[in-house]
Amino acid sequence: MNSAPIDVLVIGSGPAGMAAAIQARKSGSERVLLVERAEELGGLLSQCIHNGFGLIYFSEDMTGPEYGQKFIEKVMDSKIEVLLETMVLRLTADRKVTLCNRNGVQTLAPKSVVLTMGCRERARESIVISGYRPAGIFTAGTAQRWVNIEGYLPGKEIVILGSGDVGMIMARRLTLEGARVKAVVEILPYIGGLIRNEVQCIYDFNIPVLLEHTISNIHGIQRVNGVTVARLDQDKNPIPGTEKFIECDTLLLSVGLIPENELSFMAGVDLDPITGGPIVNERMETNVSGIYAAGNCVHVNDLVDNVTLEGEKAGQNAAEYASGKASQEMRIKLEAGENVRYVVPQMITGKREVTIRLRVKEPGRDVILRVGDIMAKKLKVVKPSEMLNLIVSAKHLKEIKKRTDKLVMSCQKES
Amino acid sequence: MTKHVSEIICIVCPLACRVSVAADDERHILEVDGFQCKKGKEYAVAEYRSPMRVLTTTVIATKSRHALLPVRTNRVIPRGKLINCMNYLAKIKVKPPLKAGDVIVRNILNLGSDIIAVGTLLD
Numbered sequence: 001m002n003s004a005p006i007d008v009l010v011i012g013s014g015p016a017g018m019a020a021a022i023q024a025r026k027s028g029s030e031r032v033l034l035v036e037r038a039e040e041l042g043g044l045l046s047q048c049i050h051n052g053f054g055l056i057y058f059s060e061d062m063t064g065p066e067y068g069q070k071f072i073e074k075v076m077d078s079k080i081e082v083l084l085e086t087m088v089l090r091l092t093a094d095r096k097v098t099l100c101n102r103n104g105v106q107t108l109a110p111k112s113v114v115l116t117m118g119c120r121e122r123a124r125e126s127i128v129i130s131g132y133r134p135a136g137i138f139t140a141g142t143a144q145r146w147v148n149i150e151g152y153l154p155g156k157e158i159v160i161l162g163s164g165d166v167g168m169i170m171a172r173r174l175t176l177e178g179a180r181v182k183a184v185v186e187i188l189p190y191i192g193g194l195i196r197n198e199v200q201c202i203y204d205f206n207i208p209v210l211l212e213h214t215i216s217n218i219h220g221i222q223r224v225n226g227v228t229v230a231r232l233d234q235d236k237n238p239i240p241g242t243e244k245f246i247e248c249d250t251l252l253l254s255v256g257l258i259p260e261n262e263l264s265f266m267a268g269v270d271l272d273p274i275t276g277g278p279i280v281n282e283r284m285e286t287n288v289s290g291i292y293a294a295g296n297c298v299h300v301n302d303l304v305d306n307v308t309l310e311g312e313k314a315g316q317n318a319a320e321y322a323s324g325k326a327s328q329e330m331r332i333k334l335e336a337g338e339n340v341r342y343v344v345p346q347m348i349t350g351k352r353e354v355t356i357r358l359r360v361k362e363p364g365r366d367v368i369l370r371v372g373d374i375m376a377k378k379l380k381v382v383k384p385s386e387m388l389n390l391i392v393s394a395k396h397l398k399e400i401k402k403r404t405d406k407l408v409m410s411c412q413k414e415s
Numbered sequence: 416m417t418k419h420v421s422e423i424i425c426i427v428c429p430l431a432c433r434v435s436v437a438a439d440d441e442r443h444i445l446e447v448d449g450f451q452c453k454k455g456k457e458y459a460v461a462e463y464r465s466p467m468r469v470l471t472t473t474v475i476a477t478k479s480r481h482a483l484l485p486v487r488t489n490r491v492i493p494r495g496k497l498i499n500c501m502n503y504l505a506k507i508k509v510k511p512p513l514k515a516g517d518v519i520v521r522n523i524l525n526l527g528s529d530i531i532a533v534g535t536l537l538d
């Protein structure tokens with residue numbers, strides 16, 4: 001390898017990492033290194049073979065692999081150094097990055113680092129269901145990999161816990177492949193994913209949905225042979241007497257994603273307890289100088305297009321840092337207020353236009369989204385499953401009073 | 416004559432309006448209600464007449480490091496034909512090299528849509 005110092009080192013080559021690496025090169029970084037533990041670039045895109053990608057970024061309806069391919073080609077064309085089958089094992093606050101691959105272990109000292117490690121799925125261990133530990137319990141993402149890449153069907157009679165997008169997409173996929181999806185069980189009183197998936201994955205195939213239900217027991221010793229579902233009361237406790245047995249050989253868990261941040265934690269990056277990802281500012285910079293973050297590693301995105309945009313921002317700013325540009329003071333905190341679960345970025349300068357992404361806690365209609373007292377926007381519908389994007393212009397930011405050090409975001413009914 | 420009302424959820428925007436389409440015994444549309452914009456009305460009428468979908472799936476790969484090749488229809492096809500296409504594609508096997516955009520099945524089941532590769536197939 002080249003002996004000049006690395007300007008920007010990107011950890012993880014999903015859409016966030018590829019966008020960051022491409023943008024870092026475009027912004028003038030000479031040496032950009034993209035490190036990926038898998039055998040191929042692209043992160044989760046290769047297993048997401050359904051369409052619905054790129055509607056915002058390319059104004060085109062693409063599948064995951066097609067969307068990924070566009071960026072893989074750009075990575076190849078932009079003289080980015082790529083290390084595949086290479087795992088980053090350690091990251092320190094002074095940006096020492098320890099890698100491990102077939103050639104052994106080595107430590108690099110790039111001028112800046114971008115964290116784009118994505119997220120992982122919550123597994124059975126992180127939710128509590130009683131029963132034995134039989135074969136036939138998968139996370140929805142593992143099942144997606146099996147069906148779309150490896151060519152295995154995880155089972156024939158399936159129950160899915162969780163109605164998020166990955167769960168619904170898998171309900172359709174397994175049905176098309178000849179399995180029978182006997183129920184999608186959802187704890188909340190509404191379906192958790194995009195409306196498009198609700199219609200085209202669930203209703204199109206008449207898949208039964210049990211809202212305000214949970215799985216209270218998994219049956220089977222060697223292999224799953226059924227689950228007990230039960231209705232939930234207002235406090236989310238199973239109501240005695242409502243239990244029902246559903247025969248099945250497979251249970252898929254689609255119960256949420258957790259940003260992958262062991263490396264961030266090691267480097268002393270402050271994590272947001274709600275998103276599970278680094279606290280970032282409008283430049284996608286963390287509290288550790290020279291370390292940037294983007295994509296699902298920061299917060300779980302429902303649209304890949306937003307992941308790409310975040311990655312580009314992180315890559316550009318990491319490149320500027322590598323070229324010696326100092327970071328700016330972030331003095332204003334964006335705080336999640338009434339009916340707002342989280343806000344990204346969490347810190348801003350208040351000096352330039354910023355795109356704020358946030359999620360609400362509860363669905364609502366005819367609400368007003370407020371940014372402190374400087375901006376208010378009427379919205380017809382809000383849902384926890386659909387991330388909100390709000391551009392706050394420099395003009396609005398001028399309204400911020402001199403001594404203000406926080407803006408509370410809220411999303412409440414019009415009064 | 417009886418009036419049949421179908422409820423169609425509009426998926427054009429996140430508002431997800433519930434549009435009701437009333438039709439007679441011959442499925443002639445009598446009235447459409449509940450939409451909030453023109454696009455929604457058009458969607459509901461089209462969805463009532465013939466729901467069209469993109470099919471995305473995989474076909475078996477041989478002589479390749481990959482077990483499967485992801486594919487899709489290059490045009491929408493009637494929703495009622497999705498399973499027929501799946502059954503047809505279950506018998507298709509492909510060999511490398513293939514790249515995104517390559518036609519795998521031309522005019523599948525005479526539906527006016529090709530099945531094209533969306534990924535790369537290497538040997």
Ligand SMILES: Cc1cc2nc3c(=O)[nH]c(=O)nc-3n(C[C@H](O)[C@H](O)[C@H](O)COP(=O)(O)OP(=O)(O)OC[C@H]3O[C@@H](n4cnc5c(N)ncnc54)[C@H](O)[C@@H]3O)c2cc1C
Pocket residue numbers: 011012013014015016017035036037038042043044045048050053086087088089116117118119120121140141142144165166169257260263294295296297301302303304307
């Ligand atoms: C199972 C699953 C299914 C999904 N399905 C859909 C879907 O159908 N549609 C949709 O729009 N979105 C889907 N998503 C969301 C999707 O993850 C995002 O749209 C997008 O892929 C996130 O991009 P990313 O770059 O942040 O992360 P990822 O695509 O997850 O990429 C992260 C990359 O980092 C690598 N990595 C992590 N740690 C290390 C390390 N220590 N060293 C080296 N490499 C590392 C990983 O191998 C991976 O390649 C899904 C998410 C999951 C978890």
Ligand code: SF4
Pocket residue numbers: 425426427428429430431432449450451452453454455456
């Ligand atoms: S009818 Fe119009 S406003 Fe209502 S969901 Fe459809 S597109 Fe949106």
